[in-house]
Amino acid sequence: MTKLKICGLRDVDNAVVAAESGADFLGFVFVPGARRQLSIDQAESIIFDYRRRCGEGGPQLVGLFADQLPDEVSRIVGSCGLDMAQLCGSEPIEYWREMSVPIFKQIKVRDGRPTEQAVAEALRLVDGVVSEGHLATLDKYETGSKGGGTGKTFDWRIATEVARIHDFLLAGGLNPHNVGQAIDLASPWGVDVSSGIETNGVKDPEKIVAFADAVRRADRLVEPT
Numbered sequence: 001m002t003k004l005k006i007c008g009l010r011d012v013d014n015a016v017v018a019a020e021s022g023a024d025f026l027g028f029v030f031v032p033g034a035r036r037q038l039s040i041d042q043a044e045s046i047i048f049d050y051r052r053r054c055g056e057g058g059p060q061l062v063g064l065f066a067d068q069l070p071d072e073v074s075r076i077v078g079s080c081g082l083d084m085a086q087l088c089g090s091e092p093i094e095y096w097r098e099m100s101v102p103i104f105k106q107i108k109v110r111d112g113r114p115t116e117q118a119v120a121e122a123l124r125l126v127d128g129v130v131s132e133g134h135l136a137t138l139d140k141y142e143t144g145s146k147g148g149g150t151g152k153t154f155d156w157r158i159a160t161e162v163a164r165i166h167d168f169l170l171a172g173g174l175n176p177h178n179v180g181q182a183i184d185l186a187s188p189w190g191v192d193v194s195s196g197i198e199t200n201g202v203k204d205p206e207k208i209v210a211f212a213d214a215v216r217r218a219d220r221l222v223e224p225t
Helices: 012-020 040-054 070-080 115-131 156-163 179-186 205-222
Strands: 003-006 025-029 060-065 084-087 103-109 135-140 168-170 190-193
Touching (some): 012 205, 025 040, 060 070, 156 168
Parallel strands (some): 060 084, 103 135, 168 190
């Protein structure tokens, strides 16, 4: 079964919808200046209400960070009761080793050049993440983009080659209409969505449900008979 991460949540109602739709991970953004950034107080309130309504267990809670001080990340992780951190900046290996929780490390994939070259670079970067015992998130590289996702797809043939060797979360421009194709082509360990389940920049519960349903349909289609 393809793992499902619903990211950029900013309210408890959509967090509950995501959990009830079968999400494995719920993502909350703490990247300074990001459009979906939450303050610690906001996140604590959302997570408290979510736990009150859904109980313990269920999806793992993931905080997104980018080039923030390790002590700040640890403080937010502890204060909000997060299970994982997703690092979206240029954090080096030494930084990863300071984290008190498991991490997803975002890898920005540079496509638009010979596929073999792009695959080789992506594999090298993912190898480094996996060798430290973590999981990678593959997203699109875009010049000038800050920490976090771009909301744009990259050449999934690159992801297909990486998936032959490593597990990873596939991100970047996924939505209810194309995620089935992405799963069929690349067979990622998991998929990560944020902007693709929004309407006018706000999480849309109908699109959350539609995305989750599309992932499960794709899983059924690729299951061996």
